[in-house]
Amino acid sequence: MAGRRITRRAAAALDQETSNGPTETKRTKKRAEIPEAKVAKEKKKVVKQKKTDPGPSSQVKDIEDTVEKKQEDKMTSRLSERALQQWENIKKMRETGDAPVDVMGCHMLADPLAEPKTDVGRFQCLLALMLSSQTRDQITAAAMHRLRDNGCNIENILAYPEAELGKMLCPVGMYKKKAQYIQKTAKILQEKYENDIPTSAKEMCDLPGVGPKMAHLLMQIAWDKTEGIGVDTHVHRIVNRLSWIKTSTPEQTRVKLEEILPRNEWAPINKLLVGFGQQQCLPVKPKCLDCLNKDICPASTAKTRKPAKAES
Helix, strand or coil: CHHHCCCHHHHHHHHHHHHHCCCCCHHHHHHHHHHHHHHHHHHHHHHHHHHHCCCHHHHHHHHHHHHHHHHHHHHHHHCCHHHHHHHHHHHHHCCCCCCHHHHHCHHHCCCCCCCCCCHHHHHHHHHHHHHHCCCCHHHHHHHHHHHHHCCCCHHHHHHCCHHHHHHHHCCCCCHHHHHHHHHHHHHHHHHHCCCCCCCCHHHHCCCCCCCHHHHHHHHHHHHCCCCCCCCCHHHHHHHHHCCCCCCCCHHHHHHHHHHHCCHHHHHHHHHHHHHHHHHCCCCCCCCHHHCCCCCCCCCCCCCCCCCCCCCC
């Protein structure tokens, strides 16, 4: 059988033979046409095979698309129509992007000259997140500017006496405790991570003063990786007010949200809801009268509060 196969080399040889002769007999011409026909036939087979057999890379892509589609379906099935409408309304109310978190959030506080995607930039993002706990964005931003003005890198942070570092952080919430955490963390990063930060949320949670919220947000900011949802008091408060879930702690909220939201919404939900909580859905006296969700929010006070009288 192998002897009967006509290869490309044989086809070329036949073409050469026919071109060398002054005349071309019908038999010779027929012999030359056979390999060309077989080559064309083989090409058709290859094309057909590519269509029917996409190969490993295409199969992986198909699997990823299927998983993503299932995640989208999961959101639709887990969130009610009312919850989906609330979600869209919040996006509309946040289109201006002028909340404190948008302009002074931790993702904005690294030294622009250091660049967030360098070891110094990542370290500064970590410090900003550590300072942000129980602290308003304006105060966190001011403290970060003071640190940056004095050289905000691991070596300089370790060189400060703890009390002096604490004074630089004041009036950040729990600034004395955070000064301890920051120097302990800087020492670990120097000895274990070559002056950089960990590359996983799990390792970040092992650092002093770093919890799941900080770890997941830092993964997104510093490494462009989404391993989980960053849940702070704003996110926890709002999703419970809207009755998406019923939980007692931010960590419980994180777990539940990751069950009902598709992965592509894990990263943006923190800034989306934090800004909404800073401007609209306040902890005390939320601005329900001006909220697009006032008629579909279970916690809305719009029906019980009278609009303020216009000044004459």
